[in-house]
Amino acid sequence: MPNLLIFGSTGTLGGAILEKYRSEGWDVTCAVRKVVNSCDIQLPLSTEAIGSSKFDAVVFAQGANVNGSAMQTGTKELTDLFEANVTVIAESVSTLMGADAINESGKVVILSSLWEQFTRQEKFAYSVTKAAVGGLVRSLAVDLGRQKKILVNGILPGIVNSPMVARTLSPEQVANVLGQTPGGELASPVDVANSVYMFGSNLNTGISGQSIFVDRGFSIARTI
DSSP: OOEEEEEOTTSHHHHHHHHHHHHTTOEEEEEESSOOSTTEEESSOOHHHHTTOOEEEEEEOOOOOOOBOTTTOOHHHHHHHHIIIIIHHHHHHHHHHHTTOEEEEEEEEEEOOGGGTOOOTTBHHHHHHHHHHHHHHHHHHHHHHHHHOOEEEEEEEOSBSSHHHHHHSOHHHHHHHHHTSTTSOOBOHHHHHHHHHHHSSTTOSSOOSOEEEESTTGGGOOOO
8 A cells, every 4th residue: 555645734725735636546645733633744744753754755735825015024024935835845844854754766745836836916926935836846856856766846736726715815806717727627636636646656657747737727827
């Protein structure tokens, strides 16, 4: 049975990803701040907590978000968001590799965002840190690929039909997105989970260093 380590499994997207892997017969370990199940592993990661565990895939679905323009965002806010969206991933991968916990030819998938390559108003720190995730994906693809033939990719969800979107976007904003999306539907958590599995399982035999939009075509469509 293949083994998955997932960060951020309690979120909407992380939960959908966890269920996808379980439905495909994977054994799943969740990296969490508070251990409540025998299959959990304590954060921050340590070689002691990892022990002799070996993983065929590692998925990072955690992260943080904050609103604010370049003029409104302070150094601390930017630093804290960089820590949550970039540093945690880099440090966790370093610990896993140091413990030899990712199997040869394993897979690493990092959830980023549409705003890694685009941006919108009031998303300065979020867009900056997600852009850094793109560089992280490409750098890890080179370093981990050279060391253990590990394939590393990023998934960039667009506006996903989720409770968070319902809370943070107005009906008018959602309607605007739908009007610019081919097919007129938002991406779903299942869409994201299926895409993560595609790149984070033995279905992926050669794709690495890529950042893939999962937005039902929203990013490439323009309504004129």
